Amino acid sequence: MEEMKGQQCIFCGKKTLTLMQDELDIPYFGKVLVFSMKCENVDCNYVKSDVEAVGIKEPCKVTFEVKDKKDLNVRVIRSSTSHIKIPAIKLDLRPGPAAEGYVSNIEGVIERYKKVLEGRRDTTDDSSERKSLKNLLKKIWKVQCGDIPIKIVIEDPTGNSSIISERAVIEKLKVKR
Numbered sequence: 001m002e003e004m005k006g007q008q009c010i011f012c013g014k015k016t017l018t019l020m021q022d023e024l025d026i027p028y029f030g031k032v033l034v035f036s037m038k039c040e041n042v043d044c045n046y047v048k049s050d051v052e053a054v055g056i057k058e059p060c061k062v063t064f065e066v067k068d069k070k071d072l073n074v075r076v077i078r079s080s081t082s083h084i085k086i087p088a089i090k091l092d093l094r095p096g097p098a099a100e101g102y103v104s105n106i107e108g109v110i111e112r113y114k115k116v117l118e119g120r121r122d123t124t125d126d127s128s129e130r131k132s133l134k135n136l137l138k139k140i141w142k143v144q145c146g147d148i149p150i151k152i153v154i155e156d157p158t159g160n161s162s163i164i165s166e167r168a169v170i171e172k173l174k175v176k177r
């Protein structure tokens, strides 16, 4: 892990940015650069994390079926340019400048999503929304117990994302122009 303090923040322009980067070697994928940025300027608080594959990658669509609890440990590389979908639990993580990139596993992806839903459940004034969030969270809990099989799809026009398993189906993504 390399840490560089006092970098210029791309958001506020002050030299208060700390950049951390690390290189991981992921079997069946290759080297991945993992980095995070955090601006120490309290008026700015810019944070960003992302991953980038070392070397040229093709636009990809990766599909994986989670059949049991063990499959939740399968590694996921998620870059900010990827679109992740788990239709069974209405998970739809879109790409964009605010999207976080990280290396985790399927469980980790679900766990992050769960936290967002829990936050919404605890703050909403709409009782029907709260009810549907509660039901969705119950379903996610069953998924986490391995009781409900799910399908996870990642599409990434930069090819910087993947699901690391022999059973993952990797196709070339047709990029819309």
Ligand SMILES: [Zn+2]
Binding pocket: 009, 010, 011, 012, 013, 014, 016, 039, 040, 041, 044, 045, 046
């Ligand atoms: Zn800043």
